[in-house]
Amino acid sequence: MENRQNFKTLNLVYIAIGAALIVICSWISIPTAVPFTLQTFAVFLLLLLLGGKRGTLSVIVYILLGLVGLPVFAGFSGGPGVLLGSTGGYIIGFIFMGLIHICASKFFENNSLAEVISLIIGLIVCYAFGSVWFMYIYMRDTGEVGFVTVLLWCVIPFIVPDLIKLALAFLISKRVKRYIK
Numbered sequence: 001m002e003n004r005q006n007f008k009t010l011n012l013v014y015i016a017i018g019a020a021l022i023v024i025c026s027w028i029s030i031p032t033a034v035p036f037t038l039q040t041f042a043v044f045l046l047l048l049l050l051g052g053k054r055g056t057l058s059v060i061v062y063i064l065l066g067l068v069g070l071p072v073f074a075g076f077s078g079g080p081g082v083l084l085g086s087t088g089g090y091i092i093g094f095i096f097m098g099l100i101h102i103c104a105s106k107f108f109e110n111n112s113l114a115e116v117i118s119l120i121i122g123l124i125v126c127y128a129f130g131s132v133w134f135m136y137i138y139m140r141d142t143g144e145v146g147f148v149t150v151l152l153w154c155v156i157p158f159i160v161p162d163l164i165k166l167a168l169a170f171l172i173s174k175r176v177k178r179y180i181k
Contacts, residue, residue, distance in 0.1 A: 010181060011054060014050050014054050014058075014180070015050075015054050015057045015058050015061060016058075016061065017058075018042075018046040018050055018054065018055060018057075018058025018059075018061075018062075019058045019059075019061040019062040019065065021042045021045070021046065021058075022039055022042040022043065022046070022058065022059065022062040022072075023062060023065070023072040024042075025037060025038035025039050025041055025042035026038070026039045026042075026062075026072060026073055026074050027074070027076060029074040029075060031074075031075065032157070036157075036158065036161065037074045038165065039074070039091075039094070040094075040123070040126075040162050040165050040166075041165035041166075041168065041169055043055070043059060043094050043097055043098070044119055044165060044166050044169035044170070045169040045172060045173060046058050046059070047097065047098060047101045047115075047119065048115060048119075048169055048170060048173035048177070049173050049176060049177055049180055050180065051105065052098055052099075052101040052102030052103075052104075052105045053102060055098055055101065056095060056098025056099060056101070056102060059094045059095055059097075059098050060095060062094075063083070063091060063092065063094075063095070065078070066078045066079070066082060066083065066091070067079070067080055067083055073091065074087075084137075085137060086133070086134045086137040086138055086141075087130070087134065088133060088137075089129050089130035089131070089132065089133020089134060089137075090126060090127075090129075090130030090133075090134075090154075091130075092129065092130075092133070093125065093126030093127070093128075093129040093130045094126060096122060096125045096126055096129060097119065097122030097123060097125070097126050098122070099122075100118050100119075100121055100122040100125060101115070101118045101119060101122055103118070104117070104118030104121075105118070112170075112174075115170075116166065116170060119166055120163075120166070123162055123166070127154075127155045127158075130154065131147070131150050131151060131154055131155060134150055134153075134154055135147060135150045138150070
């Protein structure tokens with residue numbers, strides 16, 4: 001019984017450390033229409049290191065911390081206004097990345113290529129969800145904007161950096177994974 005309790009405690013510790021890593025990476029930011037941060041790097045790394053369930057729970061804890069007003073998002077911001085704002089869809093999209101990774105892990109256990117492909121698919125879903133969200137909020141608050149314009153503002157500039165972050169997260173996870181239970 002004690003060993004099982006230690007495992008649960010260890011999972012909670014990993015999830016909390018994962019949420020803290022996302023917070024720190026979100027503070028490393030270059031402000032643009034959608035801030036350029038290392039959040040996606042942290043999400044990739046956590047999903048690869050901790051697995052889909054613990055990694056996704058880290059993302060959910062991170063989002064909940066921001067929702068209650070702690071300054072965990074880019075630019076040291078927080079609160080429901082950030083999540084309900086134009087860039088909130090990209091933050092919420094991180095949950096979809098985790099869910100896709102969980103599904104892929106069930107079918108392709110311990111397959112590095114499948115992990116990377118699932119993260120790329122998750123990133124595409126995150127981009128799509130965030131872009132539709134951005135477009136809806138932008139049109140509601142400002143006026144008409146085309147989907148291609150939203151992609152040019154919010155997705156195209158981030159594709160190469162996000163793929164580089166994915167590659168770095170993959171390389172780091174291969175080195176560090178053996179130390180994580």
